[in-house]
Amino acid sequence: MTRARGWRKIAASVWGWPKDPQVYGGMDFDAGPVLEAIEVIRERTGVRVTATHLVTRALARSFRDTPSMNTRLARGRFLPRESVDIFVIVAVGDGDLSGVKVRRADERTAAEIAADLEGKIEEARAGRGELDRAKRMMEILPPRLLGLSLRLSAFLTSNLHLNLRALGMPREAFGSAMVTNVGAFGITQGWAPLSPIYRVPMIVLVGEIEPRPWVVGDRVEVRPVLPLTATIDHRWVDGAGVAGVVDSFKKYLANPLAHEA
Numbered sequence: 001m002t003r004a005r006g007w008r009k010i011a012a013s014v015w016g017w018p019k020d021p022q023v024y025g026g027m028d029f030d031a032g033p034v035l036e037a038i039e040v041i042r043e044r045t046g047v048r049v050t051a052t053h054l055v056t057r058a059l060a061r062s063f064r065d066t067p068s069m070n071t072r073l074a075r076g077r078f079l080p081r082e083s084v085d086i087f088v089i090v091a092v093g094d095g096d097l098s099g100v101k102v103r104r105a106d107e108r109t110a111a112e113i114a115a116d117l118e119g120k121i122e123e124a125r126a127g128r129g130e131l132d133r134a135k136r137m138m139e140i141l142p143p144r145l146l147g148l149s150l151r152l153s154a155f156l157t158s159n160l161h162l163n164l165r166a167l168g169m170p171r172e173a174f175g176s177a178m179v180t181n182v183g184a185f186g187i188t189q190g191w192a193p194l195s196p197i198y199r200v201p202m203i204v205l206v207g208e209i210e211p212r213p214w215v216v217g218d219r220v221e222v223r224p225v226l227p228l229t230a231t232i233d234h235r236w237v238d239g240a241g242v243a244g245v246v247d248s249f250k251k252y253l254a255n256p257l258a259h260e261a
Helices: 006-014 032-045 051-065 110-125 132-139 143-159 243-254
Strands: 022-030 071-074 077-080 086-093 096-102 177-181 202-206 210-216 219-233
Touching (some): 022 032, 022 243, 032 051, 032 110, 032 219, 032 243, 051 086, 051 202, 051 243, 071 143, 086 110, 096 110
Parallel strands (some): 086 177, 177 202
Antiparallel strands (some): 086 096, 202 219, 210 219
């Protein structure tokens, strides 16, 4: 028997057994086709499409192509969701965060996603978003009750599939999966946490597009690179299971215009 000493003794005293199912993955993409698609779609539609909108579209398509991911976990069973909805986290001012759910994102073009988000983000910034009523209710709760209230609302609207929209808690408020962007803040890479209240299996984080060395055939070129990271709930999928999601992402981001109307 070896007695724990020093840092090992401190670590053994502070931490218990891991209970968090989060796993992490990251991948870089040649952003050339993405930037080309953004320029063409903006010119054709007049809608301000960004990399976030294309990633949202790619994530929705990947969940459509991998039905086992587009499920909710309730009472030990993975139940199919009615549609592929992607929740996009946005900044609403004063350092606060909110978000907008894009319904049936797999059935919509990137321009349609961008237009839908633009209108809903303005509503959220004006305090009229879908979750704002719940946020106002949460602000008056003491911290001790806030966590319990959030977990209860997640249980009611996801596990029990109740629609409590009148209380500011719509059914499956955070959709099938989530997208957030730190590239706008000049951050290249980060890892977003999965909260117990989200009840989604994946959150994708979009980093800043920047020039990097990139292998093209048998030579190295400087290319714009889009870094993406994903935090995944291991209860839904393992490495082999997530391969379908990655493959769908690769196909879309390699040539977004080929998949847009």
